[in-house]
Amino acid sequence: MVRHAVLQLAPEKGQITRNLARLGQALEAIAEDRPDVVVLPEAYPTAYFLQGGVRELAMTAAELEERLSELHARVWEGPLDLVIGFYELDEASGDYYNTAAYLELGGRGLIHRHRKVFLPTYGVFDEERYLSRGHSVEAFETRFGKAAILICEDFWHSITATIAALDGAEVIYVPSASPARGFDQARPQNARRWRTLAESVAGEHGVFVALASLVGFEAGKGMSGYSLVASPEGKILAEAPGFEEAALVVDLDLERIPPVRYENPLLADLKTGLGLLWNDLERVKERL
């Protein structure tokens, strides 16, 4: 069992110090549950909509690691793994990314970085104006098993989770920031779609999905929340309410993955069958 805590928090725009202090309080509040892994939303230290302010508020992965290590030493006993979305400055290239880091605090430190590949630049979103695209999706080893990170729109393309699962991920972490829209039902349309996606991706590949979704208002845009954890059968194990801060504490039983996949061997089938479609993938890629 790997105990996870998904923290659905509402950061204050641009107030990195205060938001990290708030994270410290949230960690203290869940300390008695002794989570092994804590998952935070996209762009947590700064909030999501920054426009050109990304340049003023982005930090390097080393800076993030330093600040989180300091926080960890102050509020936590023992090691803690943390998944957190943030705006990253790559000092070598001077490029900015929408990144999520996996850190083993009190251990190996930063062990993986996923840079968002699919930058929404339509409707209310304008990411590619300010950010560079990542260009890779890969699974990585944690001290508990194999995981992958996809950020927000990355997860709306089923191919990214497919790559992660084929690469061996047992858990897919999804930090997101999703402004609510479509109020024709009790739960806004975007949140309904998130739930459907999580259920279907988890069920298709026999993986756990942990979605940490931002809350708070950003100049009229209400970040919807509804964070969740889905099981390898595609069942929702825990779900946060909309629009308010919440913590989900869920034990992920990774030993259940083999029996669940045995019963529903879609991933194994894909591994075998993918080659049959390779020519078609090449063909459609050529036409793009």
Added chain:
Amino acid sequence: MKKIYGLPGGETLELDLAATANFLVRFIQKELAWRGYEKALVAVSGGVDSATTLALAARALGPEKVHAVALPHKESSPESLAHARLAAEAFGVGLEVIDITAMVEGYAQQRPDITPYRKGNVKARARMIVLFDLSMAYHALPLGTGNKTERLFGYFTWHGDDAPPINPLGDLYKTQVWALAEHLGVPEEIVNKPPTADLEPGQTDEADLGLKYARADVILEHYLKGYPDAYIERLGYAKEEIRRVKELVNKTHYKRHLPTVAVVSNTAIHEFYLRPLDFRIEL
């Protein structure tokens, strides 16, 4: 064999009213909080938009944290003030009445050529002046009350009724505001009366606009989403109505923006230098 017919799909203006109300309540709470306000100020005209805004504000902050103010002019319909009182009573908010006649007439007397239309704009801007002064006096944030339909049509006085810094109803069409008003318990007399700006005697919105809200809102939603005219016509709307909607939207884009600035640099505000309005950094 059982035959099942599918729904045609399509755009909907239907709202889950409870969810929408909860969201707007939260919007008011949060947008006040980061600006450092605990109280709100609503100019109540007697119409459905401001009554609905008042209902949301009272629910968000508690009626004791909401100031309602009616701003009649001697030419205003007495019904407007009566309905403003009705709205304030319905939501347990105290109503202050400040007559703007002296302000408006003080200026109008110096301009004997003033037309009813121009004077209507002066009234709206006089109300804005009072609202912002009371905001400072009470440390209460003014709430805008304009709905999406009138915002899209430019059917408001620029730098008048569009001036308040936050607006809970600005993304709801008029017909959606009516539904929300009923849900929130806005008195029937207010919901059911013909909408009017009451800036000129006998005025109604639908006569001014030459359109019915119930029809205009559906046309707007399709037009904004990029449906071609022929598609909207097939839904049962006349060419002339569609043309009128597009005309009103397209002659008023400037009213939904800040004033035009001559761009001479690579740091022109809102053109190159882009920050969201809630952006702030630690210093």
